[in-house]
Amino acid sequence: MxxxxxxxxxxxxxxxxxxxxxxxxxxxxxxxxxxxxxxxxxxxxxxxxxxxxxxxxxxxxxxxxxxxxxxxxxxxxxxxxxxxxxxxxxxxxxxxxxxxSSAKDSMYTYYAGHLEYPYYISEHYMLKRAHSYETPFAPDKLALIDAAKQRGYKRKGNATPTDGSDKVHVRGIRHKHSYGEVEVSQLESDYFERTYSERHLKMERWRAQQFKCSKKMHI
Structure with missing residues (x-):
């Protein structure tokens, strides 16, 4: 029982x-x-x-x-x-x-930030945490990076001009050409009658009227 x-x-x-x-x-x-x-x-x-x-x-x-x-x-x-x-x-x-967490884990991640000279108890955790914010570089590149900073070098984007002008160059478009005069053309009065059938034109007129009367336009 x-x-x-x-x-x-x-x-x-x-x-x-x-x-x-x-x-x-x-x-x-x-x-x-x-x-x-x-x-x-x-x-x-x-x-x-x-x-x-x-x-x-x-x-x-x-x-x-x-x-x-x-x-x-x-x-x-x-x-x-x-x-x-x-x-x-x-x-x-x-x-x-x-x-x-245990006492061992808390000591592993402990940071004495209240002191005048703060420190981590675990050096391994300090390096692991610092790597997330500061990417290390090879020793031979440190001198090149420092010299570039002294020259005021900044990495430029793909569309930034490098010849000193204010023009922005877009990859894939040729810029060295001359523009011609603007030509104005008009459609002939009987263009739609010759190109489309009467049934097609009637349908397009009906669609335009419905689109004009609708409260919500879908494009």
């Missing part, structure tokens, strides 16, 4: 209060105290009634009003409190089984 579950009473829920009202309506406070004591002991309600249960959260008796008779708590707040309590226990057990 399994161990009997320990009964814990908490703040009564709405379902437990409604169930107790059926036995305490019209009674004074001293009289209701004796009735509630007998009610908690199971002396007043019908034991064979399967819809009368004990709430898994607040611990008081209530009547299950659900159709499948599968409720475990007397009301919704008790259900939320029970679920949150179960999540908290699960989270605590997980943290106990797999702790996030």
């Amino acid at each position: 399994g161990e009997k579950k320990q009964l814990i009473y908490r703040q009564p829920g709405e379902g437990a209060i409604d169930f107790a009202k059926d036995f305490t309506d019209g009674l004074t406070q001293p009289q209701a105290l004796f009735v509630i004591t007998d009610l908690l002991a199971g002396k007043l309600h019908d034991i064979s009634d399967k819809r009368i249960k004990r709430c898994d959260w607040c611990g008081y008796l209530y009547r299950d009003k659900t159709k499948p008779n599968s409720a475990k708590t007397c009301c919704r707040p008790c259900k939320y409190a029970k679920d949150n309590h179960a999540k908290a226990i699960k989270k605590a057990d997980k943290a106990l089984a797999k702790p996030k």
Whole structure:
């Protein structure tokens, strides 16, 4: 036989209060105290009634009003409190089984930034962290980089002119050519009649009219 579950009473829920009202309506406070004591002991309600249960959260008796008779708590707040309590226990057990960090890990990442001369305890972690912000260069390139900074050199983009002019050169377009005069041409009056059929022109006129009348234009 399994161990009997320990009964814990908490703040009564709405379902437990409604169930107790059926036995305490019209009674004074001293009289209701004796009735509630007998009610908690199971002396007043019908034991064979399967819809009368004990709430898994607040611990008081209530009547299950659900159709499948599968409720475990007397009301919704008790259900939320029970679920949150179960999540908290699960989270605590997980943290106990797999702790996030230990004293060794904290010493590995410790940085004494409050001192006048801050430092890392772990040199390996210091180099690993600094590599994310400062990319190291080969020793033979340091002198070239320093000389370029003294000359004021800045890396130029692909479209930046290198001949001292203000023109921007785009790769793939020839720039050494002369522009001709602008020629104006007009369509002949019967161009569309000769090119398209009457049915096609009628359809295009209808589409233009619908496009003009529509409130929302799709391009």
